[in-house]
Amino acid sequence: xxxxxxxxxxxxxxxxxxxxxxxxxxxxxxxxxxxxxxxxxxxxxxxxxxxxxxxxxxxxxxxxxxxxxxxxxxxxxxxxxxxxxxxxxxxxxxxxxxxxxxxxxxxxxxxxxxxxxxxxxxxxxxxxxxxxxxxxxxxxxxxx
Amino acid sequence: xxxxxxxxxxxxxxxxxxxxxxxxxxxxxxxxxxxxxxxxxxxxxxxxxxxxxxxxxxxxxxxxxxxxxxxxxxxxxxxxxxxxxxxxxxxxxxxxxxxxxxxxxxxxxxxxxxxxxxxxxxxxxxxxxxxxxxxxxxxxxxxx
DNA sequence: ACAATTCATAGTAGAAAACTTGGAATTAAG
DNA sequence: CTTAATTCCAAGTTTTCTACTATGAATTGT
Numbered sequence: 250x251x252x253x254x255x256x257x258x259x260x261x262x263x264x265x266x267x268x269x270x271x272x273x274x275x276x277x278x279x280x281x282x283x284x285x286x287x288x289x290x291x292x293x294x295x296x297x298x299x300x301x302x303x304x305x306x307x308x309x310x311x312x313x314x315x316x317x318x319x320x321x322x323x324x325x326x327x328x329x330x331x332x333x334x335x336x337x338x339x340x341x342x343x344x345x346x347x348x349x350x351x352x353x354x355x356x357x358x359x360x361x362x363x364x365x366x367x368x369x370x371x372x373x374x375x376x377x378x379x380x381x382x383x384x385x386x387x388x389x390x391x392x393x
Numbered sequence: 394x395x396x397x398x399x400x401x402x403x404x405x406x407x408x409x410x411x412x413x414x415x416x417x418x419x420x421x422x423x424x425x426x427x428x429x430x431x432x433x434x435x436x437x438x439x440x441x442x443x444x445x446x447x448x449x450x451x452x453x454x455x456x457x458x459x460x461x462x463x464x465x466x467x468x469x470x471x472x473x474x475x476x477x478x479x480x481x482x483x484x485x486x487x488x489x490x491x492x493x494x495x496x497x498x499x500x501x502x503x504x505x506x507x508x509x510x511x512x513x514x515x516x517x518x519x520x521x522x523x524x525x526x527x528x529x530x531x532x533x534x535x536x537x
Numbered sequence: 538a539c540a541a542t543t544c545a546t547a548g549t550a551g552a553a554a555a556c557t558t559g560g561a562a563t564t565a566a567g
Numbered sequence: 568c569t570t571a572a573t574t575c576c577a578a579g580t581t582t583t584c585t586a587c588t589a590t591g592a593a594t595t596g597t
Contacts, residue, residue: 250512252394252482252505254586260501276542290587296544309595310541325504338396356528357404360469360519361396367511368394375504384500398555420573434556440575453564454572 256333258286259294260380263328266304267320267377268384274306274313294332301331320381326372336372338364400477402430403438404524407472410448411464411521412528418450418457438476445475464525470516480516482508 265280277295281288295314298304305317316323330336330344337343342361349355409424421439425432439458442448449461460467474480474488481487486505493499 250394250396250477250480250482251484253584257483257501260504264500274542278542287587289589292543292545293587299544306543307595308543308593310539311596312542312594314543333394336394338394339401340395356408356524356531357401359527360404360516360524363515363519364512367515368508371507371511372504375507380500380504383503387498387500397553418573422573431556433558436574436576437556443575450574451564452562452574454570455565456563456573458574 250338252329253333255294256329258284258291259298259328259332260325261286262291262295263298263303263316263323263377264380264384266314266316267381270316270320274311274315276313279313297332298328303328303331316377320377323377324373325375325377325380326369328377329372336365336368337361338368394482396473397477399438400473402428402435403442403472403476404469405430406435406439407442407447407460407467407521408524408528410458410460411525414460414464418455418459420457423457441476442472447472447475460521464521467521468517469519469521469524470513472521473516480509480512481505482512 261284262280265284266275269275269279277288277291280286281291284291295304299306299314302317303323304314306312306314326336335343339361341349341355341358342365405428406424409428410419413419413423421432421435424430425435428435439448443450443458446461447467448458450456450458470480479487479489483505485493485499485502486509
């Protein structure tokens with residue numbers, strides 16, 4: 250029941266793009282330095298985000314990435330589902346419900362549905378914009 | 394973010410014991426047949442439940458297992474945490490909070506805490522007794 | 538031209554999950 | 568007292584997944 254590095258890194262990556270959203274594209278190298286994550290691994294993760302249209306890329310020297318929409322338009326759920334795959338605690342209550350021959354008599358199924366709903370309820374109600382404001386709360390503390 | 398077979402099997406095992414709670418010990422072999430799970434794998438799982446005192450064993454011929462308490466005294470959370478380990482979505486918000494040097498500036502942390510609470514809230518509020526009544530609802534359907 | 542970048546694909550080492558194997562210890566039943 | 572049914576214990580194995588790493592091509596600003 251753990252979120253993998255891929256999902257966590259994707260979140261930090263997107264938050265980094267949201268934070269350093271100046272108009273200039275942000276390079277993998279910069280993100281890598283700030284987030285302490287290997288450039289190559291980041292490339293792999295951002296490629297998924299890129300293909301899904303979550304980010305826009307600029308190729309060549311001085312290239313990099315932007316968010317393609319406003320921070321408020323990305324939920325944590327969107328980002329995690331894209332990179333982690335389904336967040337359902339068991340496959341039979343996932344987005345693509347895997348068939349299970351015990352389905353009719355399956356009692357535990359009800360647990361997984363409840364869990365799935367609880368998880369979705371959290372991640373679908375936090376946006377990148379929320380993360381940004383949490384972040385500024387945190388930095389404010391240090392400024393005082 | 395998946396619950397492993399170990400946890401799911403442990404739940405079904407415990408529910409099986411609760412269901413076939415006649416006074417006679419229930420053997421691994423019987424559970425295995427009913428639940429379609431290999432005897433040997435069940436042995437391994439029940440050994441954990443046994444060591445934790447969740448079940449009582451009777452050795453030798455005609456031996457088997459009992460629940461050591463009433464179904465209402467087992468939450469799904471207890472069973473899953475024992476067999477799965479911590480249910481926290483990332484280790485830094487788990488029962489034994491693993492140290493993380495980014496902790497002070499960590500924004501995503503807040504997500505994981507919320508997720509953790511949501512998950513706990515579900516699994517800690519469903520007992521084996523609830524599962525038993527769900528089960529009888531289901532079987533009633535077929536009886537009609 | 539060249540250096541900085543993204544893009545694409547494959548490889549790899551280690552860990553974890555999901556079992557399987559083999560056999561010793563215990564005990565009710567005949 | 569023997570035997571068959573069972574739990575108990577410790578390793579071994581196979582498969583899958585995670586978390587990267589490696590190599591190099593394609594693109595583009597300076």
